[in-house]
Amino acid sequence: MGKGLSNSEIAAVFSEIADILDLKNDNVFKIRAYRRAAQLIEGFEKPLSEVPDLEELPGIGRELAEKIWTLLKGEKLATLEKLRKEIEPGLLELLKIRGLGPKRVRTLNEKLGVKDLESFKQAVAGPEILELPGWGQKLVDDLKKSLGEFQKYSQRSRLDVAKVQAEEVVEWLKGAQGIERIEPAGSLRRRAETIGDIDILVTGKDANAVMEKFVGYPKVREVLSRGKTKSAVVLDSGIQVDVRFLEPESFGAGLHYFTGSKTHNIALRTLAKHKGLKISEYGVFRGAKRVAGRSEEEIYKLFGMDFIAPELREDRGELEAARTHKLPKLIELKDLKGDLQAHSEWTDGRNPISEIAARAKELGYAYIAMTDHSKSQRQAGGLSGGEMLKEWAEIDGLNRKLKGITILKGVELDILKDGGLDLPEKVLRQADIVLGSIHGNFNLSRAEQSARVLKAFSTGRVHVFAHPSTRLIGEREPIELDWEKIAPVMAKMKVAAEINASPHRLDVNGETAKYLKEQGLVFAISTDAHSLVGLQDMEYGVYTARRGWLEAQDVINTWGLSKLQKWLRERR
């Protein structure tokens, strides 16, 4: 592993600089430039070290490019070191508390000597805070509440958790009078892997009725704001939900605006400006005249663009592709003809193979791969070569009996620390499909980790690289992998990249998938189900694939059984 910083680490440096500048009340546009750069870098699909000319990136000029080079060399950034000395380090954390921005934090610091979470806690409890101009009892009470929430719920929610709660709120709101359309927007609509707040847009005849209905939702723990067109609440679960009411002629514009992403919106807005148009959440305007806004299609059309699916709206080239009519025809759930990772009671799954196969058939699949663990996964009941052969014999028997579904004889094979395979090749040769997975030694360096998987793939026995990064969302960081080196070998050895559909994993993620597709790889979207319910997670894998610009043909389990089998055998 080199000492240079990764993209997300560089993004974090720029975010920190922006925060400190904010606290120092520096030039807002300079601050915006740093934040914009941080966002760009965070979502950038390949390592910045491989970008020949950083200044070509939008929002990166000479100074930021130089700073990036410094960080890539593993050197410290003088700017940041200097700025850090100019403020109390504990103040940065306070900015994350709802209701506390740079101005208030600065006031607290200057007038009351607040320097971190602890001293802030004391300040809101004491009497002096109420003497500050503009600080009343209500504000202080609100800040106390946000402080409590910050300590309890500082993380974002997983996509599946947020989606279910949003759907419940939508159902409830449909009971309000005069509702015409209701649509969740925001990162949830873009199917991002984690969700901050849930945004729901509504249009109809009676805004007041909608707001009244919303704040009366039984699972509301607290109403944060209640206005004519916008209200916000916190649910019992801790998730914040915002509801906005829009007039029908503005609904498309509002939906677009609140779906984001922010960078996508800014890019489109900039384009609009060049055409003498102004975009807001109420529509697209030429002067005072609204020229579009009822639907999103209408807005994109105005700019000569095809409709851009929400999953693509991350400012990763979608506007240009829409303008030149080169957007991908994104994969859909109905394109899937099978599931390529599932576990049975032979190892750590809950159900017998027969039940899983029956459910797969109900889901409309033509095939399902049983991929129980290999022997190193002791805690999961991993199988030895002999036991694996017995499981496959059971599958042979089931396949002779079953109609309308084919069970593939698979294995989720551990890639050992040294890159060795966890079962003998002569056993693996009898499998229909072999998934290679990492389940331990997560902390190897980038070089060691990459060499490990490359050695495993060089055997030619692995068909799919399963949950490559091994990250668990909100729980475990991804391992270090050098995709620049790994992708060409996977392409040559015909190893597909898995998009693990479990909402805990979503691995590979959308950005990586987009990059790997560009390197010529194919993909498997698999649920990794350990129960019958788990088989239904496929939708989350499809969302992730769509965020990676994948089409049906890029995904091997959209193929018919015979085409898939041919691909699986071709390497022998």
Added chain:
DNA sequence: GCCGTTTTCGGCCCGACTGTTTTCAGTCG
């Protein structure tokens, strides 16, 4: 700090909501 088919200087996205105010500051998205 970035950027340029009106500019290498002078712009940079902006509206809603709350609280503490009598017209606005701060925060948020």
